[in-house]
Amino acid sequence: MKKSFLAAIALTLVALTQAFAADPTVRLLTDATGIDDKSFNAAAWRGILDFYGDTWAKQSKRGKAYDVVTAQTQDMYVPNLKQASDEKYDLIIVTGFTWADALSEVAKLYPEQKYMIVDVDWVGDPNVMQVTFSEHEGSFLVGVATALKAKAEGIKDPKFGFIGGIPGPVITKFEVGYVMGILSVLPKAKIVDYYANDWGKPELAKAQAKNWYDSGVYAIFSAAGGTGNGTIAQAKEYRTQGKKVWAIGVDSDQYADGIYSGTKSAVLTSMLKRVETASKVSIQNVKAGTFKSEVLVLDTKADGVGFATSNPELDKSIVTQVEQVRKNIIAGKVKVFATYAEAKAAGKVPGDLQASDK
Amino acid sequence: MTGTSRLPTEGPAMPRTFLDAFINSNGALSILVVLLGFACGTLIIMAVGRNPAGLYLALLQTLTGFNATTGVWNARYVGEWLTAAMPLILCGMSMGFAARTGLFNIGAEGQYIVGLTAAQFVALYAPPFFGAEWVVCLLAAAAAGAFWGGLVGWLRARFSVSEVVATIMLNYIAFFLSRYLTRLIPDANTYRTPNFPGAAIIPRWFIDDLTNHSRLSAGIFVVLACVILYWLVLERTKLGFELRATGLNRTAAGYAGIGVNRCFTTSMGIAGAFAGLAGAIVALGSFSYGRVIGGYDNYGFNGIAVALVGNSTAGGTLLSGLLFGMLSSAQPLMQSRQIPKEIAWIISGLVVVLVSLRAGIRLVIAWRAKVAAARSLAEREAAGA
Numbered sequence: 244m245k246k247s248f249l250a251a252i253a254l255t256l257v258a259l260t261q262a263f264a265a266d267p268t269v270r271l272l273t274d275a276t277g278i279d280d281k282s283f284n285a286a287a288w289r290g291i292l293d294f295y296g297d298t299w300a301k302q303s304k305r306g307k308a309y310d311v312v313t314a315q316t317q318d319m320y321v322p323n324l325k326q327a328s329d330e331k332y333d334l335i336i337v338t339g340f341t342w343a344d345a346l347s348e349v350a351k352l353y354p355e356q357k358y359m360i361v362d363v364d365w366v367g368d369p370n371v372m373q374v375t376f377s378e379h380e381g382s383f384l385v386g387v388a389t390a391l392k393a394k395a396e397g398i399k400d401p402k403f404g405f406i407g408g409i410p411g412p413v414i415t416k417f418e419v420g421y422v423m424g425i426l427s428v429l430p431k432a433k434i435v436d437y438y439a440n441d442w443g444k445p446e447l448a449k450a451q452a453k454n455w456y457d458s459g460v461y462a463i464f465s466a467a468g469g470t471g472n473g474t475i476a477q478a479k480e481y482r483t484q485g486k487k488v489w490a491i492g493v494d495s496d497q498y499a500d501g502i503y504s505g506t507k508s509a510v511l512t513s514m515l516k517r518v519e520t521a522s523k524v525s526i527q528n529v530k531a532g533t534f535k536s537e538v539l540v541l542d543t544k545a546d547g548v549g550f551a552t553s554n555p556e557l558d559k560s561i562v563t564q565v566e567q568v569r570k571n572i573i574a575g576k577v578k579v580f581a582t583y584a585e586a587k588a589a590g591k592v593p594g595d596l597q598a599s600d601k
Numbered sequence: 602m603t604g605t606s607r608l609p610t611e612g613p614a615m616p617r618t619f620l621d622a623f624i625n626s627n628g629a630l631s632i633l634v635v636l637l638g639f640a641c642g643t644l645i646i647m648a649v650g651r652n653p654a655g656l657y658l659a660l661l662q663t664l665t666g667f668n669a670t671t672g673v674w675n676a677r678y679v680g681e682w683l684t685a686a687m688p689l690i691l692c693g694m695s696m697g698f699a700a701r702t703g704l705f706n707i708g709a710e711g712q713y714i715v716g717l718t719a720a721q722f723v724a725l726y727a728p729p730f731f732g733a734e735w736v737v738c739l740l741a742a743a744a745a746g747a748f749w750g751g752l753v754g755w756l757r758a759r760f761s762v763s764e765v766v767a768t769i770m771l772n773y774i775a776f777f778l779s780r781y782l783t784r785l786i787p788d789a790n791t792y793r794t795p796n797f798p799g800a801a802i803i804p805r806w807f808i809d810d811l812t813n814h815s816r817l818s819a820g821i822f823v824v825l826a827c828v829i830l831y832w833l834v835l836e837r838t839k840l841g842f843e844l845r846a847t848g849l850n851r852t853a854a855g856y857a858g859i860g861v862n863r864c865f866t867t868s869m870g871i872a873g874a875f876a877g878l879a880g881a882i883v884a885l886g887s888f889s890y891g892r893v894i895g896g897y898d899n900y901g902f903n904g905i906a907v908a909l910v911g912n913s914t915a916g917g918t919l920l921s922g923l924l925f926g927m928l929s930s931a932q933p934l935m936q937s938r939q940i941p942k943e944i945a946w947i948i949s950g951l952v953v954v955l956v957s958l959r960a961g962i963r964l965v966i967a968w969r970a971k972v973a974a975a976r977s978l979a980e981r982e983a984a985g986a
Contacts, residue, residue, distance in 0.1 A: 329675065341792060444896075601791070
């Protein structure tokens with residue numbers, strides 16, 4: 244009785260696997276913020292949805308071809324990776340550098356299992372594909388766009404803020420690029436920065452944003468995962484009251500999150516980091532049999548990073564100018580630094596930022 | 602030794618009927634609320650259109666390691682369950698021990714963090730100790746936790762500072778202090794330190810093979826020893842008797858000649874030591890490097906729920922720690938079966954709320970028994986008349 248029941252389940256599983264035999268199976272592993280962070284993890288998830296022809300509203304193949312497991316605490320990274328490896332997915336995707344140590348531990352135990360990690364280039368195992376982005380270039384573009392907008396609005400001595408999550412080399416790329424972008428347009432602009440030391444605490448960003456906006460900061464760029472949503476919330480509040488302040492979105496186009504009336508949004512533009520491209524490319528490689536251990540760099544040229552133009556208040560003329568900067572970056576005419584040390588040495592950024600290169 | 606004597610308001614009266622026994626048994630009521638919690642969880646899963654079988658298959662896999670969907674057995678999942686339960690049991694005892702002395706220790710999280718931090722520092726810097734540096738690390742963590750907790754007890758005793766406020770504030774201080782100090786370690790970046798030396802990591806001995814290379818370490822024996830110690834101290838020593846007496850009525854205890862203030866400090870110190878050990882067991886059992894913590898691990902806060910459901914007794918806390926550990930380590934297995942990850946937390950939450958209703962449930966049951974008794978009496982009188 245029990246055996247026949249198990250056999251039936253096994254048969255169903257075989258049938259299910261055959262039905263989708265053409266496409267590989269994928270498990271996404273995220274940190275505690277999960278795929279609802281409207282930013283980084285959400286983008287990775289969208290790439291997977293896109294590959295399978297699903298959308299956020301219609302995730303019909305979820306649970307059959309792909310799914311996601313969220314780790315509530317850091318000590319669950321290793322067990323979650325082992326579990327996914329036991330369950331024999333064709334590809335396991337992890338997002339973010341906090342996973343690097345856990346991944347390099349588990350990847351050695353399951354040499355046949357394929358893994359892909361975003362934002363990391365130092366896990367050298369032969370079964371791991373790594374994807375990094377040129378976030379500094381994308382952040383440079385939104386920095387330019389924001390500074391141009393301040394100029395267009397005739398703001399006197401505008402100040403600009405940056406809110407980071409946990410400091411580290413990746414977030415430093417955001418900050419350095421953004422600051423360089425602003426200073427390339429307004430060399431005398433004042434820059435303030437703050438690190439929340441957390442990816443999931445919007446209240447911290449909201450309090451900091453309120454402080455800064457009150458003290459005359461014109462725009463704040465948050466590269467802090469879910470924490471950054473606090474900046475957008477505060478900008479929305481103040482724009483509703485008629486104050487001229489902006490939030491700059493990150494990773495995904497956060498225009499819709501900033502809408503406070505009609506088409507008016509507190510999110511002027513967003514730094515687009517197309518994490519979806521990373522997940523999509525890795526799955527395609529697995530399907531095509533071309534998956535290998537490599538570091539794929541998605542830069543401006545590869546359209547891995549960019550800036551969002553969905554806010555109608557981002558004037559056409561500004562978009563044209565930023566587009567030109569984009570072309571210059573691709574052509575190598577504009578050099579954006581990826582580390583604070585380099586940018587500081589070149590005199591392109593102030594020396595009192597909290598950015599950290601390690 | 603006066604420890605064997607029973608205090609008047611503690612423990613059940615002699616049960617007369619099964620119902621009486623049930624109403625008076627905290628254990629039975631705890632089991633009832635846990636079952637109710639699962640029943641509600643099942644209904645919620647059905648309400649969102651998923652198959653509740655996934656929940657129970659995930660729990661089965663957590664408890665036995667057997668994956669009924671694929672027919673594969675893997676003992677590692679049992680190991681992971683116990684690994685998740687270890688800090689919960691210890692933090693539950695931290696909360697519970699203070700509660701038995703009438704103190705509300707919300708500071709287990711902070712005590713956990715100072716324990717974790719102390720363990721990490723000693724692991725990285727302590728001189729060799731017969732190849733068992735991990736023992737020194739555990740002791741250091743317990744001492745650090747005891748200091749952090751004892752400080753609150755002392756403030757309470759000396760200046761009547763509310764232990765609730767003090768522990769909450771010390772949680773923040775512990776968190777930021779830990780981040781600050783750990784980042785001072787050479788070669789530490791913003792989220793990790795260099796690797797621990799091998800002898801500082803809690804050994805796995807035969808457990809490693811037994812549980813198919815799970816993260817379960819010899820820490821489990823420390824936890825079990827602590828459970829026994831908890832019971833021994835509270836139920837079988839003069840100190841425990843004084844602590845419990847203080848918890849029940851501190852004025853009366855004072856009149857009876859018990860040093861109430863000393864009890865506060867001792868109790869919070871011991872409570873802190875439990876939480877500190879939890880920090881060390883996670884730091885040196887589940888990680889091979891020191892962490893610059895980016896947020897609370899929440900074992901301390903969850904310990905409050907563990908103690909509540911376990912009714913602050915040694916055995917109860919052990920069982921409820923295993924329950925909460927099961928829910929938390931079943932979570933990824935549930936997600937793998939398309940059960941929303943929030944379900945495990947909803948069930949834990951419901952269990953806590955329902956346990957708090959224990960007093961209420963008891964009132965209702967007692968009232969119904971009374972009504973039934975009155976009715977049967979009336980019937981008997983009517984029959985007799």
